[in-house]
Amino acid sequence: xxxxxxxxxxxSIRSEIPVALATLIEGPRIxxxxxxxxxxxSLGSLGGTNLDRVVKRDALAMLDAGTSEVRHYxxxxxxxQHDLSVFIECxxxxxxxVIFGAVDFTRALASQGKLLGFRxxxxxxxxxxxxxxxxxxxxxxxxxxxxxxxDRIGAELGPRDAVCVLxxxxxxxxxxxxxxxxxxxxxxxxxGSRQTHEKRVQRLLEEGVTxxxxxxxxxxxxxxxxxxxxxxxxxxIFAEIIAMRTGHDAPSLSxxxxxxx
Amino acid sequence: xxxxxxxxxxxSIRSEIPVALATLIEGPRIxxxxxxxxxxxSLGSLGGTNLDRVVKRDALAMLDAGTSEVRHYxxxxxxxQHDLSVFIECxxxxxxxVIFGAVDFTRALASQGKLLGFRxxxxxxxxxxxxxxxxxxxxxxxxxxxxxxxDRIGAELGPRDAVCVLxxxxxxxxxxxxxxxxxxxxxxxxxGSRQTHEKRVQRLLEEGVTxxxxxxxxxxxxxxxxxxxxxxxxxxIFAEIIAMRTGHDAPSLSxxxxxxx
Numbered sequence: 001x002x003x004x005x006x007x008x009x010x011x012s013i014r015s016e017i018p019v020a021l022a023t024l025i026e027g028p029r030i031x032x033x034x035x036x037x038x039x040x041x042s043l044g045s046l047g048g049t050n051l052d053r054v055v056k057r058d059a060l061a062m063l064d065a066g067t068s069e070v071r072h073y074x075x076x077x078x079x080x081q082h083d084l085s086v087f088i089e090c091x092x093x094x095x096x097x098v099i100f101g102a103v104d105f106t107r108a109l110a111s112q113g114k115l116l117g118f119r120x121x122x123x124x125x126x127x128x129x130x131x132x133x134x135x136x137x138x139x140x141x142x143x144x145x146x147x148x149x150x151d152r153i154g155a156e157l158g159p160r161d162a163v164c165v166l167x168x169x170x171x172x173x174x175x176x177x178x179x180x181x182x183x184x185x186x187x188x189x190x191x192g193s194r195q196t197h198e199k200r201v202q203r204l205l206e207e208g209v210t211x212x213x214x215x216x217x218x219x220x221x222x223x224x225x226x227x228x229x230x231x232x233x234x235x236x237i238f239a240e241i242i243a244m245r246t247g248h249d250a251p252s253l254s255x256x257x258x259x260x261x
Numbered sequence: 262x263x264x265x266x267x268x269x270x271x272x273s274i275r276s277e278i279p280v281a282l283a284t285l286i287e288g289p290r291i292x293x294x295x296x297x298x299x300x301x302x303s304l305g306s307l308g309g310t311n312l313d314r315v316v317k318r319d320a321l322a323m324l325d326a327g328t329s330e331v332r333h334y335x336x337x338x339x340x341x342q343h344d345l346s347v348f349i350e351c352x353x354x355x356x357x358x359v360i361f362g363a364v365d366f367t368r369a370l371a372s373q374g375k376l377l378g379f380r381x382x383x384x385x386x387x388x389x390x391x392x393x394x395x396x397x398x399x400x401x402x403x404x405x406x407x408x409x410x411x412d413r414i415g416a417e418l419g420p421r422d423a424v425c426v427l428x429x430x431x432x433x434x435x436x437x438x439x440x441x442x443x444x445x446x447x448x449x450x451x452x453g454s455r456q457t458h459e460k461r462v463q464r465l466l467e468e469g470v471t472x473x474x475x476x477x478x479x480x481x482x483x484x485x486x487x488x489x490x491x492x493x494x495x496x497x498i499f500a501e502i503i504a505m506r507t508g509h510d511a512p513s514l515s516x517x518x519x520x521x522x
Contacts, residue, residue, distance in 0.1 A: 058489075061490050062490060079365075112496075115372055116493065117490075117492065168340060223486070223500060225509050226507025229323060229325075235373075235499050239500040242486045243486035246486065248487035
């Protein structure tokens with residue numbers, strides 16, 4: 001059984017199909033393997049139908065998040081138990097979070113992104129603010145204009161990725177949103193009060209953005225949980241990113257009417 | 262003006278009244294101060310009505326979270342700008358997160374708690390699981406039964422604190438919930454499928470817990486955002502903790518009917 005699993009594993013990696021290989025590393029059947037790819041196809045077994053089902057579910061979620069780790073289960077796949085250890089090795093690009101604006105909220109959002117397994121890029125045209133010293137948790141800190149960065153990386157963005165515009169300043173916000181709209185990015189959110197948002201919408205319409213396109217922009221950004229500190233706001237933004245990615249309906253600040261933040 | 266501010270600051274700290282002192286550390290009026298206490302009382306000024314209002318709002322949120330930091334503003338309090346730097350020094354006990362159960366989800370929840378400024382305690386009676394090596398991010402890892410830990414620390418828990426029960430095992434869950442209910446803890450959540458929850462409710466009723474008391478237990482735990490990995494689930498739990506603390510209504514998993522996690 002191991003040969004076909006490794007063949008398929010190799011082929012998936014060569015073809016850049018996101019794939020996870022789960023290996024039992026603690027328990028009675030050490031070394032048994034289950035391969036799971038993004039489409040839900042699986043091959044092999046860890047020794048039980050329920051166990052395989054639970055590990056497959058977890059592997060699919062981890063493929064989405066792009067993380068690898070050791071998970072523990074009961075002998076029949078129970079989540080609370082610790083009879084078995086399974087190393088789930090995911091081969092998938094990490095999701096990418098691009099934050100425009102090197103402001104106070106950026107630090108918390110970048111740290112939160114790292115916790116969730118994102119590759120994090122912080123971009124601001126103002127070189128005194130966009131420094132590695134202020135954002136040591138980011139994977140890259142880019143001093144450039146949003147439209148120029150998006151010209152370079154926009155084609156790589158896909159449904160698992162996110163663009164967050166935190167500048168509150170039309171000079172940066174507008175080119176960031178205009179640049180992100182033609183990409184396939186799964187989440188596009190812009191921070192600001194409703195007043196800032198209305199002014200920004202005006203500017204975007206003047207730039208030729210359509211109302212249909214504007215529906216993709218989550219603004220005010222984040223779920224309506226009353227977050228006030230940068231860290232709380234980062235939770236509300238990622239709660240919205242996760243809810244969108246999993247297709248869960250949750251009341252977003254962008255659907256409400258009252259004052260925010 | 263500085264003398265009465267320092268007097269009040271000293272008196273608040275001595276009386277254990279949570280208090281924040283904001284000091285302008287970059288900008289035209291360096292050294293100017295604004296003192297804000299938990300009740301919303303303020304004294305002093307940083308030089309402008311709008312600036313004082315915005316800093317006061319931020320200081321109150323930071324008192325809630327128990328964090329101190331440097332924040333940046335425009336000269337009239339604008340959030341996006343960086344003309345002024347203000348060090349907001351909060352004297353308030355950090356909120357306390359007590360996690361029962363040293364399971365795979367605990368690591369992510371503990372890391373998330375640290376990001377949000379919580380003091381984090383992990384407690385499990387099974388000493389092979391409750392180790393510092395598995396939870397280096399926690400402030401304390403306690404090997405004990407939930408009821409015994411809550412006997413010791415329950416009286417200190419208040420509205421800003423949270424108890425999360427992640428064990429999925431009635432042997433630990435029931436004493437943790439029974440022990441937390443008489444405390445003033447603001448958030449009490451218990452993980453598990455709806456089926457686990459129903460069995461647990463049965464056991465809790467047998468222990469003499471009333472239906473009214475059970476309303477305090479958020480289970481299934483977390484907001485309904487479709488989180489699957491431990492990190493995503495941690496975001497959904499903290500989104501619920503923040504929403505409860507700020508009085509925001511959001512659809513919780515505990516209000517829904519469908520399958521979860």
